[in-house]
Amino acid sequence: IMKKLSTAAAAASVAALAFAAPAYAKNFKIAVGDSGGSSQEATGLGFVKALEELSGGKHTATLFLNGQLGSEQDTVNDAAIGTLDMSLLAINNITPFSPSVGVFTLPYVILSLEDAETLTQGPIGQELTENTINDAGVRIIAWTYTGFRRLTNSKKPVTSVADLEGLVIRVPKNEIMIDTYKAWGISPTPMAWSETFAGLQTKVVDGQDNPYTTINAMKFYEVQKYVTNIRYIFSIEPLIISESVFQELSAEDQNIVLEAGKAATAASAQFLRDKEAEIKQILLDKGMQIDDPENGEQEFIDLATAAVWPKFYESIGGVDKLNAVLAAIGRDPV
Ligand code: MLT
Numbered sequence: 001i002m003k004k005l006s007t008a009a010a011a012a013s014v015a016a017l018a019f020a021a022p023a024y025a026k027n028f029k030i031a032v033g034d035s036g037g038s039s040q041e042a043t044g045l046g047f048v049k050a051l052e053e054l055s056g057g058k059h060t061a062t063l064f065l066n067g068q069l070g071s072e073q074d075t076v077n078d079a080a081i082g083t084l085d086m087s088l089l090a091i092n093n094i095t096p097f098s099p100s101v102g103v104f105t106l107p108y109v110i111l112s113l114e115d116a117e118t119l120t121q122g123p124i125g126q127e128l129t130e131n132t133i134n135d136a137g138v139r140i141i142a143w144t145y146t147g148f149r150r151l152t153n154s155k156k157p158v159t160s161v162a163d164l165e166g167l168v169i170r171v172p173k174n175e176i177m178i179d180t181y182k183a184w185g186i187s188p189t190p191m192a193w194s195e196t197f198a199g200l201q202t203k204v205v206d207g208q209d210n211p212y213t214t215i216n217a218m219k220f221y222e223v224q225k226y227v228t229n230i231r232y233i234f235s236i237e238p239l240i241i242s243e244s245v246f247q248e249l250s251a252e253d254q255n256i257v258l259e260a261g262k263a264a265t266a267a268s269a270q271f272l273r274d275k276e277a278e279i280k281q282i283l284l285d286k287g288m289q290i291d292d293p294e295n296g297e298q299e300f301i302d303l304a305t306a307a308v309w310p311k312f313y314e315s316i317g318g319v320d321k322l323n324a325v326l327a328a329i330g331r332d333p334v
Helices: 002-020 039-054 072-081 099-104 113-121 123-136 175-183 193-201 212-217 243-248 251-285 294-316 319-328
Strands: 027-032 060-064 086-088 138-148 150-153 169-171 207-210 226-228 234-242 289-291
Touching: 027 039, 039 060, 039 086, 039 138, 039 212, 039 234, 039 251, 072 086, 072 138, 072 234, 072 243, 086 138, 099 113, 099 123, 099 294, 099 319, 113 123, 113 138, 113 234, 113 251, 113 319, 123 138, 123 319, 138 212, 138 243, 138 251, 150 212, 169 175, 169 193, 175 294, 193 207, 212 251, 234 243, 234 251, 251 289, 294 319
Parallel strands: 027 060, 027 086, 169 207, 226 289
Antiparallel strands: 086 234, 138 234, 150 207, 150 226
């Protein structure tokens, strides 16, 4: 009798649950490349909050910080085959799978947060989203704005291109970034993000570049001393969803996910506006030395744009694509 009763009770409660939440509830797994306190986390938390609110508590999402679910580039593969729901990662780590997003990684194209917002939230961002679906099986649903990638190293102040000589700099496995350092006269070391802290700590590499917020969240001040305020890349870090996971959702749930993504994008911009200056001060307090490049960075700019832009016209979809980007942010065409 007990057994019958409890089966009936279980059936009743399942029925009640089904009545309250007609479709199945999702707990999206989100891989996050960076640790707590990062702008990636700010986007992730913004997404979770909006998703729960917009779905009336039906859906939620869980962040797996600090590369727990694998290197950023590996998570793109995992999302593409649908074994991972979502990933938050730097756009430079998507470029190898969908080369046209490289237009956002070309040195000295994006010169401010406002440029980044205009480009990602306008037709160009939409087009790149479609490209990543076709090329890589992942859909961009939110954008993180992390600020300019600053150069850090453990050895010496760097204010000129010549100062780079003798430094071993880690870069992501990204051709545009590798070629930028080559234009500056050194051959950088490509290394996965998940291995970078250890690489700096064991001095396999002397330096790397990432924004203040990332340097702080990853505690790079423990293993790096000098920061150079270069602005060659404004770091943009999308939240991607596996396209196959997205297609399994109802139209209503797809809409909820996209709207939550917009809220996450807004949360990210707010985080950067509120926190960047504060975080720069934390780095100084931790003992880092922060220098500006000499002559307004002109030598870095001239060498990088002359050598790198033309080399990647083809992979970003033609010189017209770059000109469309430049026009959207009020700059002259090449
Ligand atoms: C990288 O340098 O590989 C990424 O920009 C790191 C990040 O996701 O913060």
